[in-house]
Amino acid sequence: MEFVYEANPARVIFAWGARAKVAEELDRLGISRAIVLSTPAQAALAGEMARDIGARAAIVYPGAAMHTPLEVTESALDAVQSSGADGILSAGGGSTIGLGKALALRTGLRQLAVPTTFAGSEMTPILGQTERGVKTTLRSAKVLPNTVIYDPALVTTMPAAIAGPSGMNAMAHSVEALYAKDSNPVISLMAEESIRSLGRSLPRILANPLGDDRDAWTDAVYGAWLGSTCLGTVGMAIHHKICHTLGGTFNLDHAGIHCLMLPYSAAYNRESAPNAMRRVAAALGVEDGPAGLYDLMQKVGMRRSLREFGLTEDDLERAADLAVTNPYYNPRPVTRVDILDMLKAAYEGARP
Numbered sequence: 001m002e003f004v005y006e007a008n009p010a011r012v013i014f015a016w017g018a019r020a021k022v023a024e025e026l027d028r029l030g031i032s033r034a035i036v037l038s039t040p041a042q043a044a045l046a047g048e049m050a051r052d053i054g055a056r057a058a059i060v061y062p063g064a065a066m067h068t069p070l071e072v073t074e075s076a077l078d079a080v081q082s083s084g085a086d087g088i089l090s091a092g093g094g095s096t097i098g099l100g101k102a103l104a105l106r107t108g109l110r111q112l113a114v115p116t117t118f119a120g121s122e123m124t125p126i127l128g129q130t131e132r133g134v135k136t137t138l139r140s141a142k143v144l145p146n147t148v149i150y151d152p153a154l155v156t157t158m159p160a161a162i163a164g165p166s167g168m169n170a171m172a173h174s175v176e177a178l179y180a181k182d183s184n185p186v187i188s189l190m191a192e193e194s195i196r197s198l199g200r201s202l203p204r205i206l207a208n209p210l211g212d213d214r215d216a217w218t219d220a221v222y223g224a225w226l227g228s229t230c231l232g233t234v235g236m237a238i239h240h241k242i243c244h245t246l247g248g249t250f251n252l253d254h255a256g257i258h259c260l261m262l263p264y265s266a267a268y269n270r271e272s273a274p275n276a277m278r279r280v281a282a283a284l285g286v287e288d289g290p291a292g293l294y295d296l297m298q299k300v301g302m303r304r305s306l307r308e309f310g311l312t313e314d315d316l317e318r319a320a321d322l323a324v325t326n327p328y329y330n331p332r333p334v335t336r337v338d339i340l341d342m343l344k345a346a347y348e349g350a351r352p
């Protein structure tokens with residue numbers, strides 16, 4: 001056994017109804033006038049949060065968008081300056097938390113994140129930003145949220161079409177953590193527990209999507225928190241690379257593409273990461289990890305092939321070219337011909 005373990009600082013409050021603690025946690029961070037961020041679709045939630053925190057709300061900015069476009073960040077920066085905000089409250093999924101991180105990077109302001117999806121940006125020092133259609137990713141301690149409040153009641157409003165793929169997005173962080181270049185025993189424990197929690201809770205949520213199954217939603221948020229911690233601590237491999245490539249090049253839904261591709265990228269590494277695959281299978285209670293992920297994707301995913309995402313066979317060639325442009329770590333060597341085979345299987349929706 002040989003490893004380096006380096007944890008990110010974190011303060012996490014986890015409870016059903018924990019949103020009631022937002023004001024107290026802002027005070028703890030010394031934030032007296034927060035900019036309250038959300039997407040346009042979640043403007044009502046941002047408004048409620050602002051009401052809950054009273055005078056601690058400087059301004060509501062419900063303009064967050066997928067992949068953190070630079071023009072949105074610049075307009076939010078103007079809102080920080082004109083309102084005199086001295087801290088950031090991000091209430092939403094990865095898009096909203098991404099905007100909070102982009103503001104923290106540029107201003108040094110402290111952040112309180114209140115996630116409402118399973119995407120898992122909140123526990124990571126990673127920020128992806130888009131300028132003129134090109135997405136770049138950076139790692140900096142400056143963007144890591146200072147406090148995270150997980151309130152499972154807040155995710156229950158996700159419709160099935162968002163919740164299922166978002167849960168598989170969280171699962172992807174944990175699966176890749178098990179075969180990461182810098183994997184370590186603590187993160188692997190978290191990853192396995194995350195896969196177990198998400199594997200048992202997501203089908204229950206999808207069978208009963210109107211928010212009734214409180215235990216299942218809580219279990220899924222717990223799994224998503226662990227997955228996010230994995231993502232923030234160890235490096236990712238082929239799965240995140242291919243999702244980044246497909247999502248960025250063809251402008252596909254972030255969570256949806258993670259959900260579809262996870263069984264295929266796990267199958268890519270089936271022979272080269274046997275220990276990781278054993279742990280995935282054990283956590284899902286199945287014989288074979290990639291096949292278990294495929295069955296789960298079939299239950300909770302919305303689009304079950306790259307064809308259903310509207311891609312063409314020519315697009316697969318282009319994606320394979322892009323996926324091999326920058327060398328990166330993966331347990332199995334990454335070659336164009338193998339990547340193309342994987343993409344073709346995903347195009348057909350074949351069982352890996």
Ligand code: NAD
Binds near residue numbers: 095155159
């Ligand atoms: P999102 O934040 O764009 O949310 C998707 C949609 O769901 C939005 O319209 C949003 O308003 C809505 N929504 C969110 N929560 C809801 C709820 N509880 N009820 C009803 N509707 C709700 O999507 P996402 O998948 O959470 O995040 C994707 C983005 O996050 C991508 O840009 C991705 O790159 C980024 N991300 C970054 C990291 C990181 O570590 N930097 C990690 C994961 C994801």
